[in-house]
Amino acid sequence: MTPLVTIVALCYNHGRFLRPALDSILAQTYPRLEVFLVDDGSTDNSVAVLREYAAAHPEWKTVFLPENIGNCAAFNRAFFQSQGEFLIDFATDDILLPERVARQVARFQELDASYGMLYGNVALHTEGGEFQRLFHAPGPTGALQPAPASGWVFEDVLRRFFISAPSMMMRRATLEQLNGYDETLAYEDFDFWVRASRNWQFSYQDEILTEKRLHPRSMSAQGYRPGDPLVASTIRICHKAAALCRTAPERQALAERVRWELRQAARWGNLPEARDLYALLRELGGAGLIEHGIGAYLKVMR
Structure with missing residues (x-):
């Protein structure tokens, strides 16, 4: 039987991007879709557009939240009602290409049940929709950068950003085993990758099936700026990752990630967060001369 796929279309003030995003769901060639339209307390015209599409497609389900509760909790509101064997967490400022669902289900059906997530290449577009670059692009040697990884990728997930x-x-x-996203966090992806890759394999699909918009109001564009709400979540995820590490190479990989996060925190003046990261780095045994210098600086700045 053709597997049911759930698309959770998650919106927060995406009014200007909503129609092309929702039209890209309608354009899917895959025959069995369960669609949830989730609005996370938008203050623009998003709800009106979502209601229009829901009225035109009564089989679509809606979750309209009266106030903003964050991506993780908003996604879970739909996830725990859903029935799909596979799920897509779809931000409604992006675009799904027509073969997205069909190609990914076909790939999943080639894999055994130990694979919990698959991912692929993405075309990155400007806010106005103009193509900018590929997420995985050929480097000087022709190899894709960042280098994709497949299989048991827990150590890779700790060390670097490649998804x-x-x-x-x-x-x-996979999501059921994790009890969905961690609602105490401000964002979902890094935590999902860490927790899921501990017990499940990941697979890279070398196809471009998604278009992502790059715009200054996205959460990723605010990274490590003063007041960035994501930094505290990143630190918590790193602590969770440390508890999941089983080998010295895994702890070393996490130390590389924490070292990078520490330098970003110190660079942007997030001193309490930098101190937390430095303490974790020392626990992991990864504090070198440069990091000890940062540690001395943090002491002076108390």
Whole structure:
């Protein structure tokens, strides 16, 4: 039987992008879709547009939240009602290309049940919709950068950023094992990758099936700026990752990630967060001369 796929279309003030995003769901060639339209307390015209599409497509389900509760909690409101064997967390400022669902389901059906998530390449566009670059692009040697990884990728996930979240399709059993997203966090992807890759394999699909918009109001564009709400969540995820590490190479990989996060925090003047990261780095045994210098600086700045 053709698997049911759930698309959770998550919106927060995406009014100007909503129609092309929702039209891209309608353009899917895959025959069995369950669609949830979730509005996370938008203050623009998003709800009106969502209601228009819901009225035109009564089989679509809606979750209209009266106030903003964040991506993780908003996604879970739909996830725990959904039935799909596979799920897509779809931000409604992006675009799904017509074969997206069909190609990803076909790929999942080639994999065994130990694979919990697959991801692919993404075309990155400007706010106005003009193509800018590919997320995975050939480097000087022709190899893709950042280098994709498949299989048991827990150590890779700790060390580096190589997955474009908008390209993901997740197995329901994986999300159920994790009890959905962690609602105490300000964002979902890094935590999902860490927790899921501990017990499930990931697969890279070398296809471009998604278009992502790059715009200054996105959360990723605010990274490490003063007041960035994501930094505290990143630190919590790093602590969670440390508890999941089983080997010295895994701890070393996490130390590389924490070292990078520490330098960003110090660079942008997030001193309490930098101190937390420095303490974790020392626990991991990864504090070198440069990091000890940062540690001395943090002491002086108390």
